[in-house]
Amino acid sequence: KVFFTDYGQIPKVERCDMDGQNRTKLVDSKIVFPHGITLDLVSKLVYWADAYLDYIEVVDYEGKNRHTIIQGLL
8 A cells, every 4th residue: 555645725645555546535634734644554553744733643544543643843
């Protein structure tokens, strides 16, 4: 799988297959300028920073269990 962010008109965190097929939105709400994405391969978690909203958040590979790690100190 490939995990990536998009901060265009509809900001989001997504995943897809290596050939670009089967795109799946993991996060598409309360997100403005996502970047700095990283993966925890063991726990199957996706972390990203939002430069506009000033937070680091995490979600699982299915887009569930989203929560804020840190906010306001970036």
